[in-house]
Amino acid sequence: MTSADYHATGRDDRIRVRRGEVVIGRPLPWDVYDESGQLLLSKGFVVANPRQRQRLLDEGLRSPLQNLPESAAADTDTASSIGGNPFVTIDQLTVRLEGILSMVQQQNRVVSPQQRIRKMGRDIQALCNYDADAALGAAHLKHDTSYPYRHSIHTALLCELVARRLNWSVAQRLSVIAAALSCNVAMTALQAELVEQAEPLNDAQWDAIQAHPQRGRAMLEAAGISDELWLRVVMQHHECINGRGYPAGMRGDDVLPEARLLGLADRYHAMVTGRSYRNGMLVKDALRRIFLDAGQEVGSTLAQMFIKELGIYPPGSIVRLANGETAVVIRRKGELGGPMLACIANSRGEHYAQPLYRDSSEQEAYTIQDVHPSPGAVPFGLSRLWDY
Ligand SMILES: [Fe+2]
Incomplete structure (x- = not known):
């Protein structure tokens, strides 16, 4: 959808981007605009971290014409x-x-x-x-x-x-x-x-x-x-x-x-x-x-x-990173091509108060070393880990 298309839908039609529609590590299924109708982010942009996501939730508006990703609408009967x-x-x-x-x-x-x-x-x-x-x-x-x-x-x-x-x-x-x-x-x-x-x-x-x-x-x-x-x-x-x-x-x-x-x-x-x-x-x-x-x-x-x-580390795998952290793989591919991670514990095995999101390709320290041999209990529910 172009900016012109957006305006053609009428400004009263625009709806706010909702929690659950923007997921870290997943491409946006539609263009997102700000209050003035200016394009904020294009369809396909991968939301990389909680800060970007929060900005979208605070400021993002989208056309109401497309509620599902196109692939979902086209591929099911x-x-x-x-x-x-x-x-x-x-x-x-x-x-x-x-x-x-x-x-x-x-x-x-x-x-x-x-x-x-x-x-x-x-x-x-x-x-x-x-x-x-x-x-x-x-x-x-x-x-x-x-x-x-x-x-x-x-x-x-x-x-x-x-x-x-x-x-x-x-x-x-x-x-x-x-x-x-x-x-x-x-x-x-x-x-x-x-x-x-x-x-x-x-x-x-x-x-x-x-x-x-x-x-x-x-x-x-x-x-x-x-x-x-x-x-x-x-x-x-x-x-x-x-x-x-x-x-x-x-x-x-x-x-x-x-x-x-x-x-x-x-x-x-x-x-x-x-x-x-x-x-x-x-x-x-x-x-x-x-x-x-x-x-x-x-x-x-x-x-x-x-x-x-x-993949070698499918989502749901619990892994150890080069820096010693324990992480749950939450996406097979982030913006930089490697798996996206929710880190749950530091190198001493102490649980974090909230998941820390990392792109495994972003730094050498975040590289996955191996599957964790004895990860123990995961301290967060799945909705929290996947940021829903
Ligand atoms: Fe069976």
Whole structure:
């Protein structure tokens, strides 16, 4: 939009830039003007620090014509209401999923599960367009809701981000997301049990795990799901191309690429998520495992795309900097090309009173040295770290 366009919308139409719309490390989705109508910052400008952000909140006005980033509007097949705080959105999605899946489990045909789960899928696509880095941060650090539903939402977010990189169509991605949200519908109670269980599986648990893809497909069909790709991905999400998966022991290209992606995202998220009896695996170890096992399980191309999308230090990684500080990676790329960081502790491990934002490319001292081997508790909530 040009300055002339701005004035053409009428000065009474201009609206103030709101908290939640300006995020540190992310490009502005629109031009921003001051009170007099002069261009303050152009669309695409990356807000680098809290000072710039505060100035925008104090002085910034924008056209009301465009509420969403263009990519979000163009890439989803419905007007999306996603905006504001993505971590709140993820909480809402988790509650919605629990409600829908419990109705599928009770065989309540009134709920239109296909429509409702696909609507959730479009919201997840919009969320990934709105703030992919926050979505990745949640997948690594958000542990405060019921595991089976949280795991499904985060797996769906990972699938969408990698499928976008693979240039899969919106419709194809939607079927994968829907499968990610519903593939464990036949074992949500068991999943919740296993996340607390340090002992090996007993026979009944083992049988239920082996049967859950088939049972899940049957439950979804009975509930009215008719999307064949969605159903096939649910059936195949534990198959591996080396024939060692289940339930059918399929091999090679017989396993759908969409099912391989879901299987990969499912395993990765399970690896990095802690259990009540153990911590989650360090991100770099999980990515290394994917790199080493991938050719056997899902194929090397898909595994490489997965690793490429996340990067070595995906958002949510807790790292140590050259100056000894502990930081959470909050964005894959800041203005200078390196990850953006929220520093949480000094070199002696003492927590800061508030997160200190750094661009890892700005100074040698802020360079990431390694993943933190024993980071301990993060003293801030995700909304605070991501500055929402
Ligand atoms: Fe599963």
